[in-house]
Amino acid sequence: MGTLIHYGLLVPSFGHDLSDYPHPHPAVLTHLAEKSTYATDAGKETSIAFDAFSPHVRTYSDANYLYVESDGMPHHPMMVGITAWQQQVPIPQPYTGNNAWRIPLKPVPAKKPLSARFHFFRGAIALAANGIPIFNPIKNDGKTDTFLAGELDEYGGHSGRADDYHYHISPLHLQKILGERLPVAYALDGYPIFGLTEADGSAVRNLDAFNGHIGPDGDYHYHSSKSYPYLNGGFHGEVQERDGQVDPQPRAQGVRPYTRPLRGAKITGWK
Template sequence: MKIKLFQPTGSIVLLLVIICACKKNASNDSSTDNSVTVTTNVGASVPDVYKKIYGATDIYIEGDYVVIKAKNLPDHKTPYYQNTKWASTMYEAYNGTNSQWSQNPNTIAENDATYKIPLHPAVASTHVSTPLGSMGVAVNGIAIFNQYAAMRAPLTNEVNGFDQYGGHPQQSGVYHYHAEPYYLTTKKGKDALIGFLLDGFPVYGPLENGKTIANADLDVYHGHTGVTADYPSGIYHYHITSADPYINGNGFYGTPGTISQ
């Protein structure tokens, strides 16, 4: 008895080709998900200073606010990429100078954050405290936290978990900086724009006009008013210092916008 072999019709062959192509594209999409490279989409009328935020996915104007969207994935290597899908290219063992260093048990996870900050920041009539969690965003799209650990405890012990670039992830994987982000101050300069707090006022590194800024040079909110490279007419701005409270003092100088995650 002869066995009749199945002969696929032209339409079936076409369907098989499409299925294979879809599978191939899905595989390609999966591989791009492992990249921390970000393309920033900048909307119309966004001031030039906000275009320095190279780690955002989107920056645009919405009424009287600048909206900044970021995935919160550091663009530098860190031990906290260990056991993540980015480990093959972004993991780096600790090689800093803290002899007390101990890696915390958390690992980096992608986190979609939307910052909505005032386009025209102004001093607040009532100054509010900064929140636990993100109080601002760095130019590489990373969250900026205040000077406290959980329950508003000092960073005395937590600082020993900061990686060689000054950051670490919390329990849900949100990588953040409490203090100087050494990757940025090395790459951009000690006097460079580091980011913005939620009230819209900029954060600069620890150097200004060739002088290292100390806490005594700043007000209780950890800033002062003066000319910067980005604001030649002058603006209130925060500075990073080497001692507590590091980035912000007794709350926001201006009225904060919002962050949603």
């Protein structure tokens, strides 16, 4: 029988608790969604989904990029449900200033799109609207699906070797705040990642190998899915790859040596 790892109070079962986040009034979200249709400034348009999580997430922009700052800590329970624990714990990260995330405001289709099935096994490939990075669903061994391996909590995340919390699948739970009309994340090539349906609630059709397509507005975007690749399965847009990850991107800062995975354990509570 596997060992039960319990930190803090026992939490046998709960839904997607986002109570610590500010919950914008539905009218505010409607305004934000409509604003995305009529915005003329690319920075303001791209920031709309992130703005829903202010003040925990802060944004600013220049002519080329939207910069996103956060402490890397989501305001929902973490780690519960993991059955293959890496013995890492979530701690705040300094994703600010020169170490902030940056999203291209004018994404450019790549001449040679790169698949996340064979590239980008290190670092983030997208950034969730709540300021949490999203890594490739395939871990750094290039073959293991972290979701199927039991390494993720109930929100699709865990802590990495620097004790940095990040997701490995699309953060669909954020739709509780964002609704369906706003993206739940942005890929690091600048293209938005929407949920399981189109913004108007209609079914998604004709996705490419990267879970993306050109929408009714003529713009390319990605979609989430319940099975691999879960979000953008690569990059339709231009990115630079260095040492197996998108470059540049912020660096997480650990405070101790990383530890070995602990198999056969399930985290049932965390505080």
